[in-house]
Amino acid sequence: MNPESLLFAKTHEWVAVAETGGEKVATIGISKHAVEALTDLVFIELPKVGRSVDAEESFCEVESVKAVSDVYSPVTGEVVEVNEPLADQLEVLSDDPYGKGWIAKVKITDETSLAGLMDYEAYEKMCAEEA
Amino acid sequence: MPFTYNTEEDVAAMLQAIGVASIEELLEQVPADFRLQRTLDLPQAMGEMELDRHMRELAGKNVGAASGAVSYLGGGTYDHFIPAVVDTIASRGEFYTSYTPYQAEVAQGNLQAMFEYQTLITRLTGLDVSNCSLYDGASAAAEAVMMALASGKGRTRVVLPASVHPEYRQTITTYVSCLDAEVVTVAAPNGVVDLDELRSVVNDQTACVVLQQPNFFGCVEDADEATRITHAAGALMIAAFDPISLGLMKRPGDWVGVGEGADIAVCEGQSLGTPMQYGGPFLGILACRESLVRRMPGRIVGQTTDRRGKRCFVLTMQTREQHIRRDKATSNVCSNQALFALRATVYLSLLGPEGLKETAHLCLQKSRYLAERLVETDRFELAFAAPTFKEFVLRDRQNKIDDLIACGLANDILAGLPLGQFDPELDDCLLVCVTEKRTREELDRFVEVLTQNAAHPNGGNRAKSPHFEPASIA
Numbered sequence: 388m389n390p391e392s393l394l395f396a397k398t399h400e401w402v403a404v405a406e407t408g409g410e411k412v413a414t415i416g417i418s419k420h421a422v423e424a425l426t427d428l429v430f431i432e433l434p435k436v437g438r439s440v441d442a443e444e445s446f447c448e449v450e451s452v453k454a455v456s457d458v459y460s461p462v463t464g465e466v467v468e469v470n471e472p473l474a475d476q477l478e479v480l481s482d483d484p485y486g487k488g489w490i491a492k493v494k495i496t497d498e499t500s501l502a503g504l505m506d507y508e509a510y511e512k513m514c515a516e517e518a
Numbered sequence: 519m520p521f522t523y524n525t526e527e528d529v530a531a532m533l534q535a536i537g538v539a540s541i542e543e544l545l546e547q548v549p550a551d552f553r554l555q556r557t558l559d560l561p562q563a564m565g566e567m568e569l570d571r572h573m574r575e576l577a578g579k580n581v582g583a584a585s586g587a588v589s590y591l592g593g594g595t596y597d598h599f600i601p602a603v604v605d606t607i608a609s610r611g612e613f614y615t616s617y618t619p620y621q622a623e624v625a626q627g628n629l630q631a632m633f634e635y636q637t638l639i640t641r642l643t644g645l646d647v648s649n650c651s652l653y654d655g656a657s658a659a660a661e662a663v664m665m666a667l668a669s670g671k672g673r674t675r676v677v678l679p680a681s682v683h684p685e686y687r688q689t690i691t692t693y694v695s696c697l698d699a700e701v702v703t704v705a706a707p708n709g710v711v712d713l714d715e716l717r718s719v720v721n722d723q724t725a726c727v728v729l730q731q732p733n734f735f736g737c738v739e740d741a742d743e744a745t746r747i748t749h750a751a752g753a754l755m756i757a758a759f760d761p762i763s764l765g766l767m768k769r770p771g772d773w774v775g776v777g778e779g780a781d782i783a784v785c786e787g788q789s790l791g792t793p794m795q796y797g798g799p800f801l802g803i804l805a806c807r808e809s810l811v812r813r814m815p816g817r818i819v820g821q822t823t824d825r826r827g828k829r830c831f832v833l834t835m836q837t838r839e840q841h842i843r844r845d846k847a848t849s850n851v852c853s854n855q856a857l858f859a860l861r862a863t864v865y866l867s868l869l870g871p872e873g874l875k876e877t878a879h880l881c882l883q884k885s886r887y888l889a890e891r892l893v894e895t896d897r898f899e900l901a902f903a904a905p906t907f908k909e910f911v912l913r914d915r916q917n918k919i920d921d922l923i924a925c926g927l928a929n930d931i932l933a934g935l936p937l938g939q940f941d942p943e944l945d946d947c948l949l950v951c952v953t954e955k956r957t958r959e960e961l962d963r964f965v966e967v968l969t970q971n972a973a974h975p976n977g978g979n980r981a982k983s984p985h986f987e988p989a990s991i992a
Contacts, residue, residue, distance in 0.1 A: 451837075
């Protein structure tokens with residue numbers, strides 16, 4: 388996926404919204420910037436399918452050799468799919484964070500949760516300021 | 519750190535350096551109400567010779583296995599034989615004085631010893647991974663329950679049979695008291711857990727069941743059936759085992775079938791080469807299935823290769839631990855009992871599988887011999903019909919437990935653990951433990967002394983019967 392077409396949360400998750408059968412489903416991952424900051428990844432605890440999440444709620448944990456970080460859901464909804472193979476192939480997350488490294492798909496139940504997200508340009512600007 | 523005390527000149531120089539006139543002035547930040555307005559209530563200082571005599575006098579008042587008393591005390595602490603090699607190796611300075619020796623560059627020997635310990639424990643329990651020890655058996659059981667709650671997807675029920683050591687149950691209850699968890703106790707009316715009641719309380723909200731095998735009363739539980747019930751509800755089975763018993767009994771990981779048993783196994787490892795010493799410090803053993811390893815508390819040593827491709831050892835998976843995982847860590851344990859783990863390693867490697875089997879056989883045979891001899895006397899009966907391993911509950915038909923204990927003490931015998939303190943219904947019962955160390959002469963004498971029905975020895979310089987604060991189990 389082209390990162391320039393994605394939405395970003397200030398906690399470094401990306402969102403791609405697709406509409407299927409009248410329902411909006413958000414595919415969620417973490418940004419290249421976040422993956423690089425984490426360094427060597429060793430473990431991911433994926434969310435459970437069927438779980439309800441609120442925007443900005445932690446629903447996944449990523450572990451590197453030095454730290455454990457939360458992944459926060461950028462949207463409010465229900466987890467409908469998770470990227471199971473990721474658990475055994477964390478290099479996919481490092482190599483292709485915007486593609487095969489997606490983490491979960493969440494059926495959006497409250498679209499207002501999308502309002503607080505940034506576009507790529509705003510996100511890049513935020514990262515540059517943080518650095 | 520050298521122990522050197524400050525002379526008056528030292529104190530004056532330090533006070534002058536920081537610009538205060540006196541200790542009083544130094545402490546004036548502390549409100550007077552909070553300060554001890556008198557000198558410490560300590561006796562006069564003694565010279566070394568006097569001190570040596572004083573300490574020996576105090577030590578002489580102790581009654582215990584170390585002072586030559588014959589011990590039938592069990593209930594979590596056991597008088598097993600310790601081969602001399604254990605002390606010889608464990609008292610080497612490299613092991614004995616090292617402080618947190620985990621830096622891979624300088625502590626390969628220590629790390630390898632801990633790795634060997636973990637290997638032995640996984641083989642002993644039939645589980646995949648072991649940490650390199652916790653504080654003691656009771657806290658290991660509580661840590662295992664915390665693991666189950668953390669990995670239980672919101673399950674909150676913790677099921678504890680009444681046949682699990684009451685102090686383990688208290689410890690678990692304390693650990694989970696501020697968590698979203700509910701402790702449910704299942705009765706053990708015949709010395710073993712009531713399986714029907716277990717079936718009725720283990721539900722889809724149950725995180726784990728803790729089963730002690732052999733249990734607090736020395737009885738052998740139907741661990742296979744208890745495990746089936748637990749697993750059928752999707753809960754974890756936590757085994758609290760006796761390491762010596764594994765010379766004879768199924769490994770916790772193999773209950774039901776090989777690899778289908780307990781998910782976590784914990785025990786008090788004191789039996790493995792550590793003396794009793796008034797209840798600690800001891801050795802908490804914890805092993806589990808690979809799938810639970812990220813919830814496992816404490817240190818884990820792993821094997822890897824260095825830059826040159828040579829085998830070496832390091833602390834691994836530290837992201838589980840509180841110094842990295844912070845508030846998300848399962849446990850706040852940040853130490854271990856390396857010296858006792860080392861003793862267990864030396865002990866187990868000395869005995870080997872055959873030695874452990876033989877030790878377990880001797881415990882079984884000698885304890886059965888004593889139980890049968892006592893029952894023959896008519897004064898005593900066994901409280902429970904279930905098979906036992908090295909401990910059994912002895913009921914005194916005359917209900918004179920205090921007399922029996924006093925009578926034992928007068929003859930340098932520690933007759934057993936009075937159970938009334940844990941359960942009023944067992945007020946006329948003693949928990950009697952027989953290890954491989956007991957000789958036939960000692961066992962026969964025990965029967966003789968207990969059946970003499972001696973009057974209460976009055977006074978004397980012997981300690982009173984062992985008394986423990988009654989345990990209140992929530």
